[in-house]
Amino acid sequence: MDSPVYMDAVITPNRSLSQRGFIVLISIVTLFNCVAAGVFLSMGATYVPVFLGLDVLAVIAAFAASYAAAKRIERVLVTPRAVKVVRETPKTSQVVWESPTAFTRVALEIDEDEVVHAVRLAMSGRHASIAAALSPLERADFARALERAIYDARRG
Structure with a gap:
């Protein structure tokens, strides 16, 4: 017999830029850097286009990460x-917290402006931070739920 599930929340980080937007x-960054490289080449600065190319690669690497x-x-x-x-x-799945429901409590880290900085599960002196990918308002709602x-x- 399966026990009922009272919460099965999946928290995913928000990314505002879609693949098409990327x-x-x-394309705009590359175009701008190509125009700038042309200007610098016409002035005789031959190494600047190399660094502009590295700039484009750095932006691509940051978005890939x-x-x-x-x-x-x-x-x-x-x-x-x-x-x-x-x-x-x-590729992987890691259990970072497991505790009996009867002894688990939810603790909030709140500053003087009532902004929720962290949601933690706590039991017997140990704790685990959760929902870090959420905004402060979403964290507060998640903690209540x-x-x-x-x-x-x-x-x-």
Whole structure:
């Protein structure tokens, strides 16, 4: 018999630039750098185009790293027996937190302006930060939903 699931949240990082947007952006950067390289070559600065080419490669590498990071997800699962946090990439899956639901609590790190900087699961002196990919407002909403799911799971 399967136990009910009170929360199965998948947290993914937000990336505002689509693949098509990336192609448009890198085309504009490349075009600008080619025009600048032509200007510098006409002035006799032969090494500047090399650095402009390296600039384009650096932008491509930064976006490649960003898109790779976007594939990492965090799954938070709450059942009557356990609270479990799993971090997944396309190749691996790692359990970073598992604790009995009855003894798990949600702790928030809040500054003087009531901004939520971190959501943590805590039990017996150990803790794990979760939902770092969310904005402060989303973290606060997620923390409330997680507390509610743990409360419901304890009662269930």
